[in-house]
Amino acid sequence: MNITGYFAYLLFDKLDFEFLYNQRKLHEAYSSKPLEQKFIIVGASSRITEEVSSIQPNKASHIIAYFTKNENPEQRFVTQREKRWKDNRKNIAIILAQLHAQELAKSKKEKKSNKRNAQEGLIEIPNIETANICTNFPLEIGDYVFVRYDLQMCVGRVEALYFEAYNHHCYTREAIKDLNDISYISLHVFMPLHLELFTDKIKEGCYILTHQIPSNIVYHIKQDGVVVEGNFLRLVGNEKRYYFNYFGREDIIEKMLK
Numbered sequence: 001m002n003i004t005g006y007f008a009y010l011l012f013d014k015l016d017f018e019f020l021y022n023q024r025k026l027h028e029a030y031s032s033k034p035l036e037q038k039f040i041i042v043g044a045s046s047r048i049t050e051e052v053s054s055i056q057p058n059k060a061s062h063i064i065a066y067f068t069k070n071e072n073p074e075q076r077f078v079t080q081r082e083k084r085w086k087d088n089r090k091n092i093a094i095i096l097a098q099l100h101a102q103e104l105a106k107s108k109k110e111k112k113s114n115k116r117n118a119q120e121g122l123i124e125i126p127n128i129e130t131a132n133i134c135t136n137f138p139l140e141i142g143d144y145v146f147v148r149y150d151l152q153m154c155v156g157r158v159e160a161l162y163f164e165a166y167n168h169h170c171y172t173r174e175a176i177k178d179l180n181d182i183s184y185i186s187l188h189v190f191m192p193l194h195l196e197l198f199t200d201k202i203k204e205g206c207y208i209l210t211h212q213i214p215s216n217i218v219y220h221i222k223q224d225g226v227v228v229e230g231n232f233l234r235l236v237g238n239e240k241r242y243y244f245n246y247f248g249r250e251d252i253i254e255k256m257l258k
Contacts, residue, residue: 082213092255093128093130099255100246123242125242125246130179132221133176137222138175139158139176139220141158141160142158142223144156144157144220146218146221146243148216153218154189155198155221156189157190158187159186159187161173161174161182161186162182162184163183179217185217188200189208189210196243197233198234200233219242224236
């Protein structure tokens with residue numbers, strides 16, 4: 001049996017489960033790129049040749065996980081925790097989308113009746129339920145997002161993306177079409193400074209780099225919606241209006257905390 005055409009997983013027409021297990025132990029993390037290293041079993045009593053032992057550890061892990069089904073308390077805990085943050089983020093996104101739809105309908109109604117107190121500048125914000133991450137606008141490294149920290153709405157630049165597989169967090173360069181597909185995200189954070197101006201330097205003279213589950217990701221914004229000059233970031237275009245009219249409002253941020 002040869003799955004890839006180069007890496008063999010059978011010895012003498014039998015699945016060498018012990019060999020696969022030992023190979024998996026050598027591999028403590030995953031990468032979205034194929035591994036180039038060869039892992040050689042060394043030992044006088046070893047009946048495995050160098051050519052046969054050139055196996056991809058992540059492939060071995062997949063096979064081991066299939067047979068063991070990953071049914072262990074630690075895996076169940078990770079799954080439950082992941083489900084909690086995803087459900088919580090989904091509920092908040094639905095609330096924000098519904099509230100925005102109500103405000104937008106009210107604004108249109110007021111403008112239609114020519115009332116003086118009609119809100120000006122209120123524009124429709126698309127795809128709030130999905131944090132504006134979709135097939136037509138996937139999340140990639142280098143993109144920007146509105147991200148909430150306590151009572152502040154900040155802007156984060158995506159530095160790294162990870163997905164969960166078999167109790168490991170795997171780095172990926174693939175474009176993400178669904179926020180639920182990632183387990184961790186690394187962000188370079190710009191804190192609000194004044195109006196549409198943000199800065200990545202805090203009072204202590206440090207930068208804020210975070211690595212956490214993406215539960216606080218609020219909205220994916222376009223790269224041309226920000227202008228970065230040195231340590232400062234400025235919102236422009238529709239992204240500026242999204243921030244002032246909705247995501248940056250204190251009452252909206254408070255709803256995210258409930």
